[in-house]
Amino acid sequence: MAAYSIFFRKSVRRDLARIPKRDVQRIMDRIAALADDPRPRGCEKLSGRDQYRLRQGRYRIVYSIQDEQLVVCVVKVAQRGNVYR
Secondary structure (H helix, E strand, O other): OOOOEEEEOHHHHHHHHOOOHHHHHHHHHHHHHOOOOOOOOOOEEOOOOOOEEEEEOOEEEEEEEEOOOOEEEEEEEEEOOOOOO
């Protein structure tokens, strides 16, 4: 299976700036793993959207997958409860 490229929306930089550095490293490791497996165990497809949610501790990573281009686009990173705002 080919590796996916990972892209970030510009707003994700602001999302990560609000998170403690020790948690950011774990989140980035989890995002990097999406290149090999964009639908890992524990991810959930969001109902009514073409996006997925992945948990990393108390944070949620929302992303979309474009299988034709082998691209994963990270849309949002936020604490549980603030993801869909």
